[in-house]
Amino acid sequence: MIDLAFVPEHDRRAATYELFKVLDNGRIRYYGSYKLSKSAGKTVGARLVVEVNSASGQPLRTWYESYDAEGRVIRVHPKTPTDLGHIEINPNTGKEAERW
């Protein structure tokens, strides 16, 4: 169980990001502002996600998540530590469907 009072920079991040999730593995995911797509297609919104080590407060990895009209993640774009390009996710299985 993580005591958020002892997570470095948590207060600042909680005030800066739109929401956060505490994971069982001791990491915390902070979600940037969700933005509705201005372009037409199955991608209706996206946001940046930052995963942080709760002990050190250091960001471990970041990616963009894209969502469909049902709010399901349909694509991830890992940015750091390595840009892996776009990974299409099958929203029914949660598994990788394609990379580009």
Add this chain to the structure above:
Amino acid sequence: MVDTHSITPISHSVIQHTAATLRQLVDRTLTSQQFVAMAERLYWALLEGEYRSDCSPQAHQLRLTLADITAQWECLLGNWHETNESLFDQTPEFSPEWVQHWLEQIQQLEATPMAEPAKNQPTFHINQVGNLSTGDVTIHGD
């Protein structure tokens, strides 16, 4: 734990540079992809980098605008790929209307007076010897 990181407020020149870069996008002297690379760096600086502790209204608005720009790029790429999968060597461009809207948002920030950094700010070191009197509060040193 004492948070010792320095607080760097965004400067007017950062906002001016962002506006100038958006104007290059309007003039088509910069591609959307090139612009997004700059926007991502600045967004990161405002989230986790040198401007992360700036909670001014200008920084807040700049974060929202940059969140929109970078998220729209991801959406545009995804929706472009959906219908132009064979055009792997091409990238889409933002709609001029979107760029104009972002430029207007940044121009509003340009016109907003920035808070001047305080001069002769008192400094405080946690291991400072002696007592630091700050009005009603006295902080005892080691």
